[in-house]
Amino acid sequence: QVQLVQSGSELKKPGASVKLSCKASGYTFTSYAINWVRQAPGQGLEWMGWIDTNTGDPSYAQGFTGRFVFSLDTSVSTAYLQISSLKAEDTAIYYCARLYSPGNPFDFWGQGSLVTVSS
């Protein structure tokens, strides 16, 4: 069965970095793009961007350029989100979700990774 399993919760200090993982199973990893979605505490869903699992090319939404990096390791069917220079406002749950092609929905989601940034 299709699964996207994300790494666990992280507690970081301001200025630190974090790298989250999203391991896919149950389907051909390179057949679906991976999207990243942020949800701040008590807030709605915010699309961060996506990465093409065939080419490794990332695309970032406005507001998620510079400190946010999407990457892949196709040998282990895993996508990564790295956030540098963490700020308190980066405190959120980060979800990965797969996408078959532009125009399609996000049909499977990871369980989310909570990042807490606090001194």
Add this chain to the structure above:
Amino acid sequence: DIQMTQSPSSLSASVGDRVTITCRASQFMSKFLNWYQQKPGQAPKLLIYAASNLQSGVPSRFSGSGAGTDFTLTISSLQPEDFATYYCQQSYSAPRTFGQGTKVEV
């Protein structure tokens, strides 16, 4: 960017009620509209895609309609497990914006 506006932001309903949630896009987007359900502590789950197509495994009491800029999610008879927050999302163009969510409460 396409802005998605959901209404209402929250609603109170009872088991058995018919519930309707509306999503309006700031520009034409054909039928590239999806609906997700999110329960507390869980990831969002796809309910409806392409405005009116029921995702596999989703109960038939959920339905979607609309095209262009105006879309609707309907729950024909609300069940206890349906109390959750619902989000619309457009897949017409990047950025893939979400509505602000509608919380369905008792």
